[in-house]
Amino acid sequence: MYESEEFPGQFETDLCAFVDPRCHENGVRFLCAEETFDAEADVTILNDNMSEYKLNRMIKGLLESDELSKQFPLNVNMHHLNGVSFTKGCYIGQELTQRTFHTGVVRRVAMPFGLVTGAEAGTVETKNDEFDPYKIIDKDYSKQMAGELILDQNGKKLGKVLASKFNMGVALIDLTKLDGHGPSHRYTLFGGEICMW
Numbered sequence: 001m002y003e004s005e006e007f008p009g010q011f012e013t014d015l016c017a018f019v020d021p022r023c024h025e026n027g028v029r030f031l032c033a034e035e036t037f038d039a040e041a042d043v044t045i046l047n048d049n050m051s052e053y054k055l056n057r058m059i060k061g062l063l064e065s066d067e068l069s070k071q072f073p074l075n076v077n078m079h080h081l082n083g084v085s086f087t088k089g090c091y092i093g094q095e096l097t098q099r100t101f102h103t104g105v106v107r108r109v110a111m112p113f114g115l116v117t118g119a120e121a122g123t124v125e126t127k128n129d130e131f132d133p134y135k136i137i138d139k140d141y142s143k144q145m146a147g148e149l150i151l152d153q154n155g156k157k158l159g160k161v162l163a164s165k166f167n168m169g170v171a172l173i174d175l176t177k178l179d180g181h182g183p184s185h186r187y188t189l190f191g192g193e194i195c196m197w
Helices: 050-060 094-103 175-180
Strands: 015-019 028-032 108-115 149-152 157-165 168-174 187-189 192-196
Touching (some): 050 168, 108 157, 168 175
Antiparallel strands (some): 149 157, 157 168, 187 192
């Protein structure tokens, strides 16, 4: 920070930093002029790899830009991610969004999932405290999953994949079907088992 020449008593900076407003676990963004930020190695981990960024978004269930196209805000958890206001008036779809939120009728919701590959298949349990989605990442997995269907063990559609990176993704899941199945019900994508959290 340095004192502004244009506005005495005010301060300016060449660096702007902010925590992701959707999810504080998604890190901090720094905006600055090129070559002006010197990170302290013991405090900051720099990651400008968009592939890793997208992978982290998938694990946290955070969708962006074209992944959100044609989706109702409450279906993609925007009300949990500071993306919908229930106090601001007059925005497109505001009445329907308010009514749906207050009646509590949201039948489909975006959920993060992982396609279990390798030796872990059939052994991953998401209901216990030890589950860690980072342990099932397969960076060698390259098949595109967006647009594909997630099926229940009877071969019926449970949901559709909205976005993915490696073997992780976010899918729009039918909650009425999910709630109707027991905790031991298995779900598949491309014939492989998936786990949701």
